[in-house]
Amino acid sequence: MTTTPQLIETPANVPGGAQYQKLAYLDAYDAVLNLDYAFVAYKETDSNGDWRVRIKSSQTAGAVFEPAMMKSNARSTGAQGKPWFQWGYSFDPSASDPRCIQFRVHVVNGQPSEIEIYVQLRKFDGTADAAKSVKFPWPA
């Protein structure tokens, strides 16, 4: 049995410093660019106990999810009646380019519940390929 290596890795723990816990991984292929996009999500905990969630990407910028801001963003999203909000880097689809890369924070009862990495890239003909997505619980 062989396992496919990840295209992007969680940072290594720093002795006496930041600790990293992998939360999710996703990769997808864009045929037009002949390029793999890879994403890894992890919880980063400082030596003083402060923590945050980060998404690191092989081809794009990522995202940083600070707990205090996630709480309030979720509350505001709940007040708007929306099920999720977007955070961090995004690539939104347009008429000429169907690619979509979004990091979504799903909200339940006005609180963050899950983070979703949502990626839709292109087939050889430039049309939208099937979307790929991975969700993981908000590590509160």
Next chain:
Amino acid sequence: MQIQCLTNSFACVAQNVAPKTIAPAVSQSAESNPIARIPAHRPAPQNALIRFAVLNALRPAVGFLRLLVLSASFIAFTSSQAAPVTLNIVGHLTLVNDSSNQLPGLTVGMPFTGTLQYDPALTRPPSDIPSPHTEYYRFTNAAGFSFTLQVGSHTFTGTAVEPMENGIVMYDDYDMMDRFLAFFNPPETRHNGNPPPSEYTYGGIGLTLIDTNRTAFTSDALPAVFPDLDKFTSHYIDISLSKSGEPNLYYVVGTITAFTASFQPQLNIRVQPNGSVQLAWPLAANDFVLETRDHPHTGTWTPVVQAAIATEHEFVVNISATDTSRFFRLARINP
């Protein structure tokens, strides 16, 4: 060379100054750290008390003694100052979900008032959000960020303290909207002066302005001025409290029906290691100009000839300390 603080105040009676009178900086420092932060653009009633920065060449012994006094004076002055951006709001409640009667007396339609204050200069370093269209600003202390909501007999306050569960999140054409979200999470809120039970870590108080047409803001910088309320498609406050993973203990939403905003940028003065003086003010004050004159009471204010340089967080002007004394202020270009 020292920077001297003049503690005497005077009434601003110069008619040509009154509409745009600024309270400039007063400070002394042996380092480059700002020690004087004095609000500008203060509306100038006839009896407005104004203090000025004075750059003096003093004999060292005399200067040292005076500096001690001046430092104390400075502390007393700055501690009483409001943050430079103030948003006063009024509205009425549109949703009251309080089945356990935690907030007796609150009903839909009840009016509320509120005041949000923040100081763009007192934010923590910008977070590393990798998006040019969003930013999360956290504030370092109570002078930098506060919020008060009054609804009936209930007073809700938010004050920026550790652990800094507060902030303003700006969207500029992001997630299909422009948005200003100011919030305080439970650790930094009070209800009628009382903190929430520690197990209630979700909720708090917030103020949200949303423009789904995405034209209200032109960047994700902290706004110093606001467009009219009708520019926003949604504008509301919310008050809530809940435990992790549980529904809200209470949840109150109110629509903002009117607001007024004011901006009083602060002018900082720093003595540089080479003996020159650096004056600095927030980037948000991009419609202000630095002016100077030789005397606090007489003479004409004229723009400082040195060009202001925009750094990452502020405008700065460096001035050689050659004069015996000079006075500075920020003045709005089009008051």
